[in-house]
Amino acid sequence: MSGRTASLSPPAGAMPPVRHPEAPAPGELLGSHYDQCFGCGGAQPHGLHLEARAGEGVSLTAEFRVKAAHQGAPGLAHGGVLATALDETLGSLNWLLRVIAVTGRLETDFVRPVPVDTVLHLDAHVVAVHGRKIYSSATGRIGGPDGPVAVRATALFIEVKVDHFISHGRDAEIKAALADPDQQRVARAFEVNP
Numbered sequence: 122m123s124g125r126t127a128s129l130s131p132p133a134g135a136m137p138p139v140r141h142p143e144a145p146a147p148g149e150l151l152g153s154h155y156d157q158c159f160g161c162g163g164a165q166p167h168g169l170h171l172e173a174r175a176g177e178g179v180s181l182t183a184e185f186r187v188k189a190a191h192q193g194a195p196g197l198a199h200g201g202v203l204a205t206a207l208d209e210t211l212g213s214l215n216w217l218l219r220v221i222a223v224t225g226r227l228e229t230d231f232v233r234p235v236p237v238d239t240v241l242h243l244d245a246h247v248v249a250v251h252g253r254k255i256y257s258s259a260t261g262r263i264g265g266p267d268g269p270v271a272v273r274a275t276a277l278f279i280e281v282k283v284d285h286f287i288s289h290g291r292d293a294e295i296k297a298a299l300a301d302p303d304q305q306r307v308a309r310a311f312e313v314n315p
C-alpha cells in the first residue's frame with residue numbers, strides 16, 4: 122500500500138457525503154447485508170443481530186441488545202463486542218452512499234460499562250469523503266436514545282470493489298454467497314453506482 126494516514130480527521134479537500142438517491146427513506150430498516158454477519162446476520166446464533174435504520178442525510182440509528190454470550194466481565198459486555206457494534210453501525214452507513222467499503226481504522230472510547238440485557242442505542246453519520254476514504258463517527262447510549270453515552274468511535278473506511286471479497290474470502294462461503302439470490306440483490310444494488 123501507499124502508506125497509512127493515521128489521522129481520522131478528514132484532510133483539506135474532503136467533501137460532504139452525498140446520500141444515494143435510492144438510499145432507504147429515513148426511518149426504514151436497512152436489513153442485513155449478509156445473513157452470516159456477526160454484526161447483523163439473522164443466521165448467526167451468537168451474533169449481535171444489530172438492526173440499523175436510515176436517518177436523514179448520511180446518518181442512521183441502530184440498536185443492539187447485549188446478551189449473555191457477549192460478556193467480558195461478569196454481567197458486562199466485552200469491549201470488543203461493543204467495538205463490533207460500532208464497526209457494524211459505521212459500516213452500514215456506506216449502504217446509504219451505495220459504496221462498498223471496509224474498515225481501515227476504528228478508534229473507540231469506552232465511557233461507561235454496559236450491562237448484559239442493556240439495549241445499546243447507536244447513532245452514526247458520515248463526516249466527509251475524500252477519494253476512496255470515508256470518515257465517519259458513532260455514539261452508543263444506554264437507558265434510551267437520549268441516555269448517557271457509553272461508547273464512541275471515529276472511523277476511516279476505504280472503498281473497495283466486490284472483487285475484494287471474492288479474492289480474499291474462503292471459497293465455500295464465497296460460492297454460497299454468489300449462489301444466494303438475496304446476496305445477488307445486495308451486490309446488484311452496489312453495481313448501479315458508477
Ligand SMILES: CCCCCCCCCC(=O)SCCNC(=O)CCNC(=O)[C@H](O)C(C)(C)COP(=O)(O)OP(=O)(O)OC[C@H]1O[C@@H](n2cnc3c(N)ncnc32)[C@H](O)[C@@H]1OP(=O)(O)O
Pocket residue numbers: 122123124125126127154160208209210211212213214215216222223224225226252253254277279281
Ligand atoms: C451494507 C453493507 C454493510 C457493511 C457493514 C460491514 C461492517 C463491518 C465492516 C468491517 O469490519 S470490514 C472488515 C475489517 N476490515 C478489513 O478487513 C480491511 C483489511 N484491509 C484491507 O483489505 C486493505 O488494507 C484496504 C482495502 C483497507 C486498503 O488496501 P488498498 O490496497 O485497497 O488501498 P491502499 O493501501 O492503496 O490505501 C488507499 C488509501 O487508504 C489509506 N489507508 C488504507 N488502509 C488504511 C488504514 N488501515 N489506516 C489508515 N489509512 C489507510 C492509504 O493510506 C491510502 O491513502 P492515500 O490514498 O492518501 O495514499
